[in-house]
């Protein structure tokens with residue numbers, strides 16, 4: 001539905017433009033913005049879509065009339081309003097010609113086909129997968145069983161009952177629309193026999209004419225080292241099949257990584273917490289800290305405080321964006337105070353206090 005943007009502005013024509021002028025404007029713009037001419041250009045693609053939509057409405061006398069009166073047009077509104085005739089206008093004996101229907105057959109020189117059987121790209125498909133923390137670091141291969149829309153095996157993707165021939169629809173003589181008359185009003189409505197395609201086929205019994213059927217498929221997927229929760233691994237062409245010869249969508253394997261009891265990953269860095277005794281923290285020492293590569297020896301400097309963070313360069317997770325690079329590991333120190341029960345230990349601590357009379361709260365005042 002288009003309502004916010006002026007269709008005449010989109011087609012760069014004025015409101016009194018004739019059918020011929022509309023068609024000429026559309027051809028000119030469509031040639032400039034057609035996706036075949038601007039591969040990969042999102043803006044051109046969007047523009048082309050809007051041009052096409054504007055043309056579809058303005059090139060149809062009934063739709064154009066409705067748009068001029070109401071400032072918008074939405075598919076099906078003519079059929080709805082047909083009964084009420086609230087937007088009074090009478091239209092008699094206008095010529096409805098299939099040649100003015102918007103398709104690009106004549107534009108690009110291939111045979112005209114009705115819009116609705118033009119190739120459509122298939123939907124993207126998502127497949128969630130859960131892996132362990134360790135697997136996210138090393139990467140792993142996964143065998144997955146996906147369900148996607150594939151070409152129907154019964155009709156080979158044509159949507160037609162095997163052996164049957166496609167012919168012009170009897171209900172509309174191949175135009176896709178039929179005229180309805182009520183009083184003085186005449187309306188073009190979508191042909192009910194063919195749904196507007198203008199074609200008459202005997203649909204395939206397996207896919208009911210869609211040309212596709214859901215099928216499960218086993219795939220081997222490579223999850224690279226460094227995948228994290230939310231990583232999306234794209235497997236091109238393994239989404240749903242397209243319709244009417246359109247390309248298939250893509251498959252996205254969406255990763256979820258399980259928690260690790262010791263490591264916590266933030267970005268490509270790995271965080272952990274290391275307990276130290278009071279003696280180790282005060283005197284300094286060398287200890288072993290777990291890393292994803294195994295234990296690493298780290299020097300604890302004398303006078304290390306609880307909450308201090310040790311940075312271990314290059315011990316983090318492999319980077320997905322920059323293969324070969326790794327994040328860092330951050331180990332936060334947590335000093336564990338001994339629970340002394342025996343008299344001898346208490347005495348030593350009191351002596352320690354006497355020798356070190358420093359007041360840790362002196363700076364609070």
Ligand SMILES: [Zn+2]
Nearest residue numbers: 152155204207
């Ligand atoms: Zn079929």
Ligand SMILES: [Zn+2]
Nearest residue numbers: 169172191194
């Ligand atoms: Zn028909």
